[in-house]
Amino acid sequence: MKDEDLFRVTRWIDGELTDQDIKDLLERDPSLVEEREAAREIGQTIRREFEAEREVPFPDMFNRQLFRRIDDERQKTVWSSASRFFSWITLSEWGLPLASSATLMMFLCVGLQFQGSRHFRSRVVHTFTPNPAHVAKTSESGAAGVTVISLQGLDPVPESTQVMGFFPTSSRKESLVAGTTYFEGKRPRLLLSLTQDGEPRLSRLR
Amino acid sequence: MRNRRAMLAALAAILAGLAVAGGQESGNPAQPATGLPAGFLWGALIRATDQPLKDDAKVLDEGLAEHLGQSFSFRNFQLLGEHTQPVSAEYETWVLPSEELYMKVDSKGPVSGGLGLHLQLWRRQNVILKTDVVLNSGSPIFIAGPKWGEDQLLFVVQLRDQAAE
Numbered sequence: 001m002k003d004e005d006l007f008r009v010t011r012w013i014d015g016e017l018t019d020q021d022i023k024d025l026l027e028r029d030p031s032l033v034e035e036r037e038a039a040r041e042i043g044q045t046i047r048r049e050f051e052a053e054r055e056v057p058f059p060d061m062f063n064r065q066l067f068r069r070i071d072d073e074r075q076k077t078v079w080s081s082a083s084r085f086f087s088w089i090t091l092s093e094w095g096l097p098l099a100s101s102a103t104l105m106m107f108l109c110v111g112l113q114f115q116g117s118r119h120f121r122s123r124v125v126h127t128f129t130p131n132p133a134h135v136a137k138t139s140e141s142g143a144a145g146v147t148v149i150s151l152q153g154l155d156p157v158p159e160s161t162q163v164m165g166f167f168p169t170s171s172r173k174e175s176l177v178a179g180t181t182y183f184e185g186k187r188p189r190l191l192l193s194l195t196q197d198g199e200p201r202l203s204r205l206r
Numbered sequence: 207m208r209n210r211r212a213m214l215a216a217l218a219a220i221l222a223g224l225a226v227a228g229g230q231e232s233g234n235p236a237q238p239a240t241g242l243p244a245g246f247l248w249g250a251l252i253r254a255t256d257q258p259l260k261d262d263a264k265v266l267d268e269g270l271a272e273h274l275g276q277s278f279s280f281r282n283f284q285l286l287g288e289h290t291q292p293v294s295a296e297y298e299t300w301v302l303p304s305e306e307l308y309m310k311v312d313s314k315g316p317v318s319g320g321l322g323l324h325l326q327l328w329r330r331q332n333v334i335l336k337t338d339v340v341l342n343s344g345s346p347i348f349i350a351g352p353k354w355g356e357d358q359l360l361f362v363v364q365l366r367d368q369a370a371e
Contacts, residue, residue, distance in 0.1 A: 168302060200308075
């Protein structure tokens, strides 16, 4: 029997085609009717002896197993791609040098990033002392990482002199005296005015 | 041939990395537009002494005291005065922690590594030091001033991001 005819017979046995649809085949081979009856009897016996629907044992575990199998398949795909990539690195002429250089540059950039995130040390570019008897010397305090300017030749402050300091917190420009008053809190403490030549005049306010 | 290619690859990667790193390193602290403060300058007058300090003496920040101890051969450091002023990009500023030593500040704008400043240290009515510096936040400059008996006066300048720390 041709495959096409066999396909028609199968569909007829399953009930998808009527006797009329395969009339030509039935005329050719009347024993097909007996074969259909036998197939139907077998089907009824199977349905009678076995449940059509059966509950999956431990359904939750079944789902877990199913999803785990799916994840395993996915991981296999990822590792496969990764192993192909690493194979390229080790086997290619360019792969290993590029990878090594990239790693080196990554460490270099991270290091510079760390270096840059720290403050740059302040530095002295140039010094000048108007009084030729004075000398300014610049040095780096290695332990502290600080720049120090040492002024030599200065007249000492007499020991008896009371050196008073200020802690200004605000200021106000004074239009009348062309100066600025500095306050400690609300208390005026200093007045700074400038001469026509730009010389400062500091006056302590009581 | 293989070695030459490897060296070329390494050299290209190193040059690319240096270009990136150089770009990162040259980034300076952003400076605001003209007319706005370009940071705050903290100036302090400090008495360096081997004598123990009185109980009511103002003490310094611990980190600063440690740096001073490493830079000068004195045991104790007393804060005599301090003043914080905004650094203007346009106008001069005066930092006045005392009448004995005080400072005039003129901004020269941002430079590589920090903020360029022209500083004049005044002692009473005289300029005793003119200096061009590059200050960076958190990195002070110490100026050793005149002796005061057995002690010494120090002037400290530091660029700060905020008015009060």
